[in-house]
Every structure is written in structure tokens, then in C-alpha cells.
Amino acid sequence: MSLKNTIDSYGLISKSFHWIMAFIIIANFILGFFLDDIPVGPYKLLAFGIHKSTGILVLGAIILRIVWKGFNQTPMILSSNRAFVILAKSLHHLFYLMFFVIPVSGWAYSSAAGRAVNFYGLFTLPDLVEKNQEQAKLFDNIHVYSVYFFLGMLVIHIFASLYHHFIQKDKTLRRMWFGNSN
Ligand code: HEM
Ligand code: HEM
Known part of the structure; x- marks a missing residue:
């Protein structure tokens, strides 16, 4: 399997970025969702620390992913319907944008609330904004x-890939998975 993308399939690096980040993002989403339910105490602090650090890790990874995308061609969307092609491309680009908006808003929130972001206990990130409750x-x-x-985007994304796989029976899902897509 080639490291780089070709015009009709994803390479190993893009596939790894896609699935490793999908796993981390979904895990961090679930953790974020349960943060409020953890009783106040050391576990809550730990959970917040892991959530914030992992979100920053996603921010770093998305920058590397965009750089890698710049060195690669993007496989063509497998549809003859122009509207679907535009929709799919827009959704993919929106995902990239969201992984700036989500971590940066979390980071700015922590700064404004006066709780600096420490990256897995290794170092503290600078505050993005001054402390301010509003x-x-x-x-x-x-x-x-x-x-x-x-979450809404992800549901559409998953349904679209299952539609390609089971209804259209094309190789959209297989070419994003590991192994031979033909
Ligand atoms: C992959 C990136 C991230 C995802 C998917 C994510 C997801 C979530 C989710 C689902 C919640 C719960 C929302 C709710 O209460 O309904 C949440 C809350 C929170 N997140 Fe994130 N987050 C990410 C990155 C970050 C980062 C980078 C930070 C800070 C550096 C952060 C700080 C927080 C804080 C402080 C809360 C609690 C908010 C509150 O209680 O009102 N998150 N996040
Ligand atoms: C947090 C979760 C996910 C995010 C942020 C995400 C994001 C993306 C992005 C940005 C692309 C465009 C290719 C690229 O730039 O790498 C893509 C492609 C793709 N994703 Fe996801 N994805 C996620 C989860 C999933 C899941 C769970 C599935 C399957 C059930 C899936 C199936 C696919 C497929 C099949 C493609 C290739 C589409 C094509 O070639 O036209 N993704 N995804």
C-alpha cells in the first residue's frame, strides 16, 4: 500500500490520520459529555485534564493532517451527481474547520475561566484570552x-459511507480502510 494518496485511493498516512483521529475525537467527545457527571474531586480534575490535553492533541494533529493533505492529491468522490460531490467535499472541509473551532473554543473557555491548560502534565499552554466571566x-x-x-455532521458522514458501501456498492469505504480496495 502506498504512503501517498492516488487519484482513486487513500494512502497509508491519510488512512492512519483518518481512523486514529476519528477514534480519539469520538473518545474525547464521550469523555466531554460525561465531565459534568463526575463528582467534584481528584477524578474530575483528572478527567478535565485528559479531555483538555487530548483536545489540544487533536488540534496539533489536524495541522499536520492539513500539511500532509497539501502534499497529496485527494481521491475523487465516487458520484456522478454534482450536488453530492459538492456536498461531500464541503462536509470534508467543514470537518477540518470544526477541529480548529472545537479545540480553540475549549482552550479560550479555559483561559477566560482562569483555568490554564496543562498538556498531560508536561507543560502549560499560554492563555488565549484574559480571565473574564462573560x-x-x-x-x-x-x-x-x-x-x-x-455530531450532526458525523451522523451524515457515517450514513453516507454506509450508503456508498451497501446501496451503491462502490469502493468509497474500502478505499479508506486498510488493505486492497479493488
Ligand atoms: C477533539 C476535541 C474536543 C471535543 C470533541 C470536545 C467535546 C466536548 C464535549 C462533548 C463536551 C460536553 C458538552 C456538554 O456539556 O454538553 C465538552 C466540554 C468541555 N470541553 Fe471539550 N472537546 C474538545 C476539546 C477541548 C479542548 C481542547 C478543551 C480545552 C483546552 C476543552 C474543554 C472543555 C471544557 C472545559 C468543557 C466543559 C464545559 C462545561 O462544563 O460547560 N475541550 N467538550
Ligand atoms: C470523528 C470522526 C470522523 C471524522 C472527523 C472524519 C473526517 C473525514 C474527512 C475529513 C474525510 C476526507 C478525507 C480526509 O481528508 O482525510 C473523511 C473521509 C472518509 N470517512 Fe471519515 N471521519 C470520521 C469518521 C468516520 C467513520 C466512523 C466512518 C465510517 C463509518 C468514516 C468513513 C469515511 C470514508 C469512507 C471516507 C472517504 C470518503 C471518500 O473517499 O469519498 N469516517 N472523513
């Missing part, structure tokens, strides 16, 4: 609404 509320809302918007 801004904290704003960034909190952006973070929460954008994660739910992302």
Missing part, C-alpha cells in the same frame, strides 16, 4: 454548540 460563557457556548453541530 467571555468564558461565550466560549463555553461556542464549544458546546460546535460539538453538537459536529
Whole structure:
């Protein structure tokens, strides 16, 4: 399997970025969702620390992924319907945008709430904004609404790939998976 993409399939690096990041993002989404339910104490602090650090890891990974995308061609969307092609491309680009908006709003919220972000106990990130309760509320809302918007996008994305696989019976899903897609 080639490391780079070709015009009709994804290479090993793009596939690895896709599936490893999908796993980490979904795990962090679930963790974020349960943060409020953890009783106040050391476990809550630990869970917040892991959630925030993992979100920053996603931010770093998305930058590398975009750089890698720049060195690669993107396989053509397998559809003869122009509207679907535009929709699929837009959704893919929107995913990239969301993985700036979601981590940066989380980071800005933490800064505005006066709780600096420490990356897995290794170092502390600079604050993005000054401490300010009103801004904290704003960034909190952006973070929460954008994660739910992302969830809607993900549902469409998964249904679209299952539609290609089971109804259209084309190789859209196979060419994003590991192994031979033909
Ligand atoms: C992959 C990236 C991320 C995902 C998918 C994600 C997802 C979530 C979710 C689902 C929630 C719960 C929302 C709710 O209460 O309904 C949440 C809350 C939270 N997230 Fe994230 N998050 C990410 C990155 C970050 C980052 C980078 C930070 C900070 C550096 C952060 C800080 C927070 C905080 C402080 C809360 C609690 C908000 C509150 O209780 O109102 N998140 N996140
Ligand atoms: C957090 C979860 C996910 C995100 C953020 C995500 C994002 C993306 C993005 C941005 C692309 C465009 C290719 C690229 O730039 O790498 C893509 C392609 C793809 N994704 Fe996902 N994805 C996620 C989860 C999934 C899941 C769970 C499935 C399957 C059930 C899936 C199936 C596919 C397929 C088949 C393609 C190739 C589409 C094509 O070639 O036209 N993705 N995904």
C-alpha cells in the first residue's frame, strides 16, 4: 500500500490520520459529555485534564493532517451527481474547520475561566484570552454548540459511507480502510 494518496485511493498516512483521529475525537467527545457527571474531586480534575490535553492533541494533529493533505492529491468522490460531490467535499472541509473551532473554543473557555491548560502534565499552554466571566460563557457556548453541530455532521458522514458501501456498492469505504480496495 502506498504512503501517498492516488487519484482513486487513500494512502497509508491519510488512512492512519483518518481512523486514529476519528477514534480519539469520538473518545474525547464521550469523555466531554460525561465531565459534568463526575463528582467534584481528584477524578474530575483528572478527567478535565485528559479531555483538555487530548483536545489540544487533536488540534496539533489536524495541522499536520492539513500539511500532509497539501502534499497529496485527494481521491475523487465516487458520484456522478454534482450536488453530492459538492456536498461531500464541503462536509470534508467543514470537518477540518470544526477541529480548529472545537479545540480553540475549549482552550479560550479555559483561559477566560482562569483555568490554564496543562498538556498531560508536561507543560502549560499560554492563555488565549484574559480571565473574564462573560467571555468564558461565550466560549463555553461556542464549544458546546460546535460539538453538537459536529455530531450532526458525523451522523451524515457515517450514513453516507454506509450508503456508498451497501446501496451503491462502490469502493468509497474500502478505499479508506486498510488493505486492497479493488
Ligand atoms: C477533539 C476535541 C474536543 C471535543 C470533541 C470536545 C467535546 C466536548 C464535549 C462533548 C463536551 C460536553 C458538552 C456538554 O456539556 O454538553 C465538552 C466540554 C468541555 N470541553 Fe471539550 N472537546 C474538545 C476539546 C477541548 C479542548 C481542547 C478543551 C480545552 C483546552 C476543552 C474543554 C472543555 C471544557 C472545559 C468543557 C466543559 C464545559 C462545561 O462544563 O460547560 N475541550 N467538550
Ligand atoms: C470523528 C470522526 C470522523 C471524522 C472527523 C472524519 C473526517 C473525514 C474527512 C475529513 C474525510 C476526507 C478525507 C480526509 O481528508 O482525510 C473523511 C473521509 C472518509 N470517512 Fe471519515 N471521519 C470520521 C469518521 C468516520 C467513520 C466512523 C466512518 C465510517 C463509518 C468514516 C468513513 C469515511 C470514508 C469512507 C471516507 C472517504 C470518503 C471518500 O473517499 O469519498 N469516517 N472523513
